[in-house]
Amino acid sequence: MIDFDKVQPRTGTNSVKWDAIQEMYHREGLLPLWVADMDFLAPEAVTNALQDAVAKGIYGYSIFPDSLYSAIIDWQQTRHGFSLEKEAILFNSGVVPSLALALQSYTAENDAILIHDPVYHPFADVIKRNNRRLVRAPLLEKAGHFEMDFAAMEQAIVENNIKLFILCNPHNPGGRVWTKEELTTIGLLCQKHHVFVVSDEIHQDIVFAPHRFTSFQTVDPSFTAFSIVLTSATKTFNLAGIKNSMVFIKDPALRKRFVAAQERNVQGEINTFGTVATEAAYREGAPWLEALLPYLSDNAAFIQSFLQTHMPNVRVQMPEGTYLMWLDFSAYGLSDQQLQRILINEAHVVLNQGTIFGPHGSQHMRLNFACSRSILEKVLHQIAEAFETIDRKK
Structure with missing residues (x-):
C-alpha cells in the first residue's frame, strides 16, 4: 500500500501543477497547492496494467x-x-x-x-x-x-x-x-x-x-x-x-x-x-481508495485546526468531499490582487484565486490538500508567517 506521507518529486516531469508555475510567476521555490491533481502515486494495479500494455510493443x-x-x-x-x-x-x-x-x-x-x-x-x-x-x-x-x-x-x-x-x-x-x-x-x-x-x-x-x-x-x-x-x-x-x-x-x-x-x-x-x-x-483500486480517503480527511482536519489556531481570520468550509478547500480571506480587507501578491511573493505558495470560480469568489482562495502532510504543514506555516504582520494590526 502506498505511503501517502512520502513526498513524490514532481518537478521536471512536465507537470502543470509543479513545472508551469516558475514560468507563470518568474519565481523559484514556490509550493503549488492549486491544480486539482494529487501528489500521490496511482494504485500499483494501474501501474502494472500500463506496464503490461507497454510490454506488448x-x-x-x-x-x-x-x-x-x-x-x-x-x-x-x-x-x-x-x-x-x-x-x-x-x-x-x-x-x-x-x-x-x-x-x-x-x-x-x-x-x-x-x-x-x-x-x-x-x-x-x-x-x-x-x-x-x-x-x-x-x-x-x-x-x-x-x-x-x-x-x-x-x-x-x-x-x-x-x-x-x-x-x-x-x-x-x-x-x-x-x-x-x-x-x-x-x-x-x-x-x-x-x-x-x-x-x-x-x-x-x-x-x-x-x-x-x-x-x-x-x-x-x-x-x-x-x-x-x-x-x-x-x-x-x-x-x-x-x-x-x-x-x-x-x-x-x-x-x-x-x-x-x-x-x-x-x-x-x-x-x-x-x-x-x-x-x-x-x-x-478500491483498497487504495479506502486508504486515501482517511488521509485526505485528516489533512482537511489539520488545515482547519491550524487555521483556527494561527489564522483565525481565515474562514474555512470543511469539505464533505473532494480534496479541495475553500478559504475566505475577506476579513483582511485585501483586494484580490493584494491577496495574490502576498501568497506568491511573501508566502511563496500558489493557490487558485477565488475569482476564477465566479464573482462570489472574490477574496477567496482554493487550496488543494491532496499532498503529503509535510508539504501541507510547510505551506500553512509559510502562509501564516506572511500574514502575521497583517494579523498584528487587527
Whole structure:
C-alpha cells in the first residue's frame, strides 16, 4: 500500500501543477497547492496494467472491451447504487470536452445556460466558447458550507429562459456533497421548467464519512429523460493524464443526439492506455481508495485546526468531499490582487484565486490538500508567517 506521507518529486516531469508555475510567476521555490491533481502515486494495479500494455510493443487501434464496461458497471453499482447497462455508457477524452458536446447536443447558440457561483471555472469558459449565454445563480454560505438558493435559481430560470443547468456534484470548490433531498428539489425544478441537466460527478468517489454521494440519475427514474452524467476514474485515482472519461446517458434519444455530436467533432476514440488504466483502477483500486480517503480527511482536519489556531481570520468550509478547500480571506480587507501578491511573493505558495470560480469568489482562495502532510504543514506555516504582520494590526 502506498505511503501517502512520502513526498513524490514532481518537478521536471512536465507537470502543470509543479513545472508551469516558475514560468507563470518568474519565481523559484514556490509550493503549488492549486491544480486539482494529487501528489500521490496511482494504485500499483494501474501501474502494472500500463506496464503490461507497454510490454506488448504494439500500440495500434483498439476497441472498448466488454471487461471495461463491466468494470464501470460494477463500480457504479457497488459504490453508488447506480445501475447501468452497457449501451448507456459512452466514452470521451474528458469531462470538460464532454460538457462542450452536451451544449452542442442539447442547446442552440445564444441559449441561456445556468451555473452556480462559485463553481468549477471551465463551466463558464465552455459556455462562452460555444456562444451560449452564461447565467450565474449564487450559492448561499450557511453554517460553514454552501447551500443552493432554490428561489434565486427558479427566478433565474424563468427570467432568462434557461435551457440547460450544469450541476457540480460533489461541488468544486466548496466540497459540498449535495444530498438526495437537494438533488430532488433541483430535479423537480428543472423538470417543471423544461431545463436540461448535465451533472458533473467526477469527484463522486472522494467523499468523507458520514456523507454519501448520490448520483443525479438515481434520485428519480424520471430524471433520466432530461439529464446526462459526466464522470471519470481520473480524479479518484490521480490519472488525469490518461484522458479518458465516461458519459452516462440512459435515454436512447438523448444518447443518439450526443453520439451525433461526437461524430461531428470526431470525438469518442480514447487513448488505449486510458482504457487500460480505467479498467484496472475500477477492478483493483478500491483498497487504495479506502486508504486515501482517511488521509485526505485528516489533512482537511489539520488545515482547519491550524487555521483556527494561527489564522483565525481565515474562514474555512470543511469539505464533505473532494480534496479541495475553500478559504475566505475577506476579513483582511485585501483586494484580490493584494491577496495574490502576498501568497506568491511573501508566502511563496500558489493557490487558485477565488475569482476564477465566479464573482462570489472574490477574496477567496482554493487550496488543494491532496499532498503529503509535510508539504501541507510547510505551506500553512509559510502562509501564516506572511500574514502575521497583517494579523498584528487587527
